[in-house]
Amino acid sequence: MEFIDEKLQAYCEAHTSPEDPILAHITRETHLKVLMPRMLSGNLQGKFLEMLTRFIRPKRVVEIGTYTGYSAICMARGLEGDAILHTLDINVELETMVRGFFEKAGLSDKIDYRLGDAQELIPALPDGIDMVFIDADKENYGRYYDLIFDKLAPGAVILADNVLWSGKILHEGPKKPDKDTAALIAFNRMVQEDPRVDNILLPIRDGILVARKK
């Protein structure tokens, strides 16, 4: 489901700073060589992540779900000084390609790329996280939120991607929603009812939930 008119979407894209050659290369390589290229953030969302990182000026960012590194590069570009991005992914098959992209972008020293199951990797992360982007398996969004919450600094920003799930979160009727849809409905409700955060759900691309730890 498209959330806005196709022409308006194209207009938004045409009035967003263009994708640079490195991100364009990652987009091309991902489409050519990797399964499910629609998982890529893309330029509009990538620019949003980069700009938000610049606004927040975090010292420590965590991304759950690296994939081919597109969103990691966007956020890492927004980091200042010795700030760092820890990005986690379970898919070891993409490691060589992704490390190559980080190198090509000149960001290897700003990105700490960790491979494994995020549920095992999150507890080993340092405290004092100022921003987290949750973009891995939808079924575990709630678990990732719970696991990372106490590691977040006051005022930290939590972002979660795909929270509109192509509109499937509006599920109606007697049939049960599939497990990813059910998990996202539960996650969105959980954040909405969490008194420890303020939150806003933005209809950017497939929906980005933005929450701020009080």
Ligand SMILES: C[S@@+](CC[C@H](N)C(=O)[O-])C[C@H]1O[C@@H](n2cnc3c(N)ncnc32)[C@H](O)[C@@H]1O
């Ligand atoms: C939607 S993609 C991430 C897209 C990326 N953030 C971007 O915008 O370019 C989801 C990623 O989550 C990873 N993933 C799935 N389950 C995971 C888990 N249990 N732990 C860590 N990563 C996981 C997948 O391997 C996949 O690369």
